[in-house]
Amino acid sequence: MKALLMYKDRDFDLHQTLPMNEQALTQDLELTTLFTAMALEDKFLFDVTRQAILSSVGNDVDTILYRQSVLKDCLKHPELIKRIYAITLRSMELEKKAYYGFFSKYPAAILSRSIEVLQGFVGTLKELRSIAELQADKFESDGFVTFFAMLRTELSDDYFAEIQEHLKTLKFRDGVLISAQLDDGNKGAHYILRELPRSTEWWITRLLKQIFIRKKSAYSFTLADRDENGARALSELRDRGINLVANALAQSTDHILSFFCLLQTELAFYIACSNLHANLTQQQEPICFPVPKDKQERKHAFTELYDVCLALQMGHRIVGNDLNAENKNLVIITGANQGGKSTFLRSLGLSQLMMQCGMFVAAESFSANVCDGLFTHYKREEDATMKSGKLDEELARMSDIVDQAAPHTADSLMLFNESFAATNEREGSQIATQIMNALLERGVTIVFVTHMYELSHAFYERKMPNAVFLRAERQSGGTRTFKLIEGEPLKTGYGEDLYKEIFKDKEALGG
Structure with a gap:
C-alpha cells in the first residue's frame, strides 16, 4: 500500500540528501522562522517541513x-x-x-x-x-x-x-x-x-x-510435571x-x-x-496558490509579494511589492538604505521555495518559472576567526556556489545581497560584472541588491532587454515606503537620512 x-x-x-547549500539558504532566507511557524513546536512536523522545502x-x-x-x-x-x-x-x-x-x-x-x-x-x-x-x-x-x-x-x-x-x-x-528430517548425527x-x-x-x-x-x-510421549529440561x-x-x-x-x-x-x-x-x-x-495577510512555469521560461510576475518570515515575526500585515518581469533574467535593485531591498530579496527566495514544494505563497498573485538550483550569496558579518580578508571569503563562497550549480547552471536562480562590497567600489564593481556576465551567458537568473552605483549604472547603460532595474522608494522628506519601483539607479543611498534619524535627539538636546 x-x-x-x-x-x-x-x-x-x-x-x-539535501542540497549542499542548505545551511546558507536557511541562514540567508531565515527559514527557521518559517519552519517553526509551520511546526507549532512539533519536532516531527519541523523535520518534515524542513526536508520538504529544502x-x-x-x-x-x-x-x-x-x-x-x-x-x-x-x-x-x-x-x-x-x-x-x-x-x-x-x-x-x-x-x-x-x-x-x-x-x-x-x-x-x-x-x-x-x-x-x-x-x-x-x-x-x-x-x-x-x-x-x-x-x-x-x-x-x-x-x-x-x-x-x-x-x-x-x-x-x-x-x-x-x-x-x-x-x-x-x-x-x-x-x-x-515436520522435520533427520540430519547428520540424527539431529x-x-x-x-x-x-x-x-x-x-x-x-x-x-x-x-x-x-x-x-x-x-x-x-507420543508425555512430559513429567517438573521436567524443565x-x-x-x-x-x-x-x-x-x-x-x-x-x-x-x-x-x-x-x-x-x-x-x-x-x-x-x-x-x-x-x-x-x-x-x-x-x-x-x-493576520489578514494575502495568500495565493502560484502559477508555476516551465524552467525554460524566464518569468517572475507577482502582486503584493511580502516576506513571510518578517510577517510572522511582526505579527501583523506588512508592505508588499509588485513586479512583472517577463523574459527577464537579470534584476538589479538599488536605492535608499533600509528601504526594503534585502526584505524584498528574501521574499523572492522564500516564495520560490514555497512554490516549488507545492505550497501557497505570500502574495496576492505569483507566477514564476521553476528552477533546478537556488543559491544565495549574502554579505557576512566580520568573523575574527577568518584566516583571510572578507573579499577572499566572498570569492571563495562564490567559487563553491559555481561548483554546486555546475550540473544545472542554466536553470538556476541566484540571489546576491551586497556582494563584493568588501573592497573599494571600482574593484568590487569589476569583480561583480565579470561574475554576472559569465552567469548570464549560461542563462542563470540573477537578482542583485547593491549600493555600488558604478556596477548598477554600467548595466543600466547597456539597455539590456533581459534586465529590469528596481529602486527602493524614498519620499521627499526621507520617509521609506518599503516599496520597490522601476527606475534608473541613483548615485546615493541617502545615508544622511539615517544620520539625521540617529542623531536627531542629540541635536535637539544641543549635543
Missing part, C-alpha cells in the same frame, strides 16, 4: 500542481485530515507498546508480538477504510482520489476476514504440527510448520472420543518449527507499519502548511 500524496509515482523520502528545488510543474491540489483538499477538510493523521499516530503507538525486550529474539515472542500488533492494525485500517467509504466523494485532488480508491480496493471485507482467520490459526490453540533439520487437519466433527463428539478412547499414538527442549523444537512463519508475519506487520509511517510523513507536510495558512489568514 502506498500513500502517494507528495508524488504521483513514488514515496516522499524524509532522509534524502529538497523542493528541482520539482517539476506537474509535481507542484499535484501537491497544490492535495493541499487545497486539506485546507477544505482540516479536521478530517487531522483525524487520519491521528490514526497513523495511534497505529505506531500500538507497535511501540508491543515490545518484548530481551525475548523479542525468540520466534515464539516474535510471533506473539506480531499477532498483537497486527490485530491492532486491523482496527486502524478499518477506520481508514470507513473514512474512504464515507468521505471520499468530498475530495477532488488526484492524490486523495487515488489514496481513497486504494483503501477501498486493498482493504476489502475478504482481506480483513482472511487476516482474522490467519491470526486465529497462528495462536495454535490446538497445538502445532511440525533434526528442515523444520516445517504444517497446517493442522480441519475436523468436521462437532466439538462434543471430539470431547467424548478423548474421554472414552484411551489408545495413544505409538509415537524437557519443556525447554520442546520449546526449542516449537521455535524451530514456527520460525519461518514468525518471520513472515513480522515482515507483514512491518509492511503495514511502513505504510502508516509514510502516510504520517506525507500528511505531516500538509498539516504544517495548514498551520501556516491559519496563522497568515488570522
